[in-house]
Amino acid sequence: MKLLITGARGQLGLALQRRLSTAHDVVGVGHAELDISDAVACERLIAQIRPDVVLNCAAYTAVDKAETDPTTAFAINATGAGNVAAACAAHRAFPIHFSTDYVFDGNATRAYVETNQTNPLSVYGQTKLQGEQAVVAASPAHMIFRLSWVYGNDGANFYKTMLRFAAERPTLRVVADQFGVPNYTGDLAEAIATVLSRPRAELERLSGLYHLSAVGVTTWCDFARAIMSGAGLATQVEAIATTEYPTPAKRPAFSVLDSAKFAAAFAVAGVLWRDGLERCLAAR
Numbered sequence: 001m002k003l004l005i006t007g008a009r010g011q012l013g014l015a016l017q018r019r020l021s022t023a024h025d026v027v028g029v030g031h032a033e034l035d036i037s038d039a040v041a042c043e044r045l046i047a048q049i050r051p052d053v054v055l056n057c058a059a060y061t062a063v064d065k066a067e068t069d070p071t072t073a074f075a076i077n078a079t080g081a082g083n084v085a086a087a088c089a090a091h092r093a094f095p096i097h098f099s100t101d102y103v104f105d106g107n108a109t110r111a112y113v114e115t116n117q118t119n120p121l122s123v124y125g126q127t128k129l130q131g132e133q134a135v136v137a138a139s140p141a142h143m144i145f146r147l148s149w150v151y152g153n154d155g156a157n158f159y160k161t162m163l164r165f166a167a168e169r170p171t172l173r174v175v176a177d178q179f180g181v182p183n184y185t186g187d188l189a190e191a192i193a194t195v196l197s198r199p200r201a202e203l204e205r206l207s208g209l210y211h212l213s214a215v216g217v218t219t220w221c222d223f224a225r226a227i228m229s230g231a232g233l234a235t236q237v238e239a240i241a242t243t244e245y246p247t248p249a250k251r252p253a254f255s256v257l258d259s260a261k262f263a264a265a266f267a268v269a270g271v272l273w274r275d276g277l278e279r280c281l282a283a284r
């Protein structure tokens with residue numbers, strides 16, 4: 001298949017480009033080549049490339065900055081998501097979109113399924129939810145994958161920040177009262193490769209919203225400890241409460257995503273997040 005990846009220089013975009021290029025004809029465009037908030041540019045590029053599938057990895061992901069810049073976050077995460085999906089619909093391309101666990105408020109005590117009520121706590125979460133709605137409205141054929149705690153060896157993410165801080169500080173203080181599941185970009189790319197091994201008609205039949213996550217649950221603090229131990233670093237990680245590390249954007253206290261719908265639709269077993277971390281560290 002011919003694939004177009006937008007936001008292709010981000011951490012997920014890079015991992016998808018690397019993995020999917022082994023089986024497909026992939027064109028990746030970064031922010032400089034396509035600004036998804038520009039509807040005309042989206043339409044023109046998709047008309048020119050004529051992809052079978054468009055994977056939209058472009059997003060405004062600065063969660064805290066979005067609180068004081070909601071207009072830009074909305075233009076990219078909501079309007080931009082709709083622009084890409086509308087251009088897909090106009091040119092018979094199948095849109096694959098990525099969303100977030102931050103559409104939930106974190107008051108649940110069991111892993112979230114796709115039908116659970118959303119209630120974002122932050123501007124980022126609100127604009128990502130509006131993006132999901134824009135995709136559904138623009139293209140009846142679509143897949144939306146909600147992801148959580150994405151990390152890898154590319155770009156900026158918690159895992160890389162912890163490794164950098166560990167080289168500079170003897171002790172790290174990390175919040176221990178937010179629960180979620182870290183997801184290695186390499187594993188997410190593998191899961192999307194499985195999706196794209198299906199014929200186009202099958203993708204259309206399986207249209208809809210999916211939670212896509214590794215298995216297990218942890219906290220940022222225990223994730224940081226696992227990173228230190230996996231990397232062979234002696235740096236101590238001290239557990240702190242969210243109240244001791246105030247941020248402009250409020251995060252859900254619990255944002256575990258249940259991937260059972262994805263596993264059933266694509267006949268794949270979920271990977272353990274700790275195994276993903278091992279693969280990520282080994283790929284450094």
Ligand SMILES: NC(=O)c1ccc[n+]([C@@H]2O[C@H](COP(=O)([O-])OP(=O)(O)OC[C@H]3O[C@@H](n4cnc5c(N)ncnc54)[C@H](OP(=O)(O)O)[C@@H]3O)[C@@H](O)[C@H]2O)c1
Nearest residue numbers: 007009010011012031035036058059061098100147149150
């Ligand atoms: N990171 C996480 O923990 C996480 C968790 C859940 C869901 N997700 C979702 O997963 C997807 C991929 O995220 P990621 O972690 O790969 O993010 P990322 O590393 O920040 O990549 C996003 C990319 O989008 C580009 N971009 C920003 N504005 C754009 C625009 N107007 N037009 C085109 N490109 C634009 C950025 O380029 P510039 O930097 O040059 O602007 C960047 O390369 C996003 O939908 C995100 O919401 C991420």
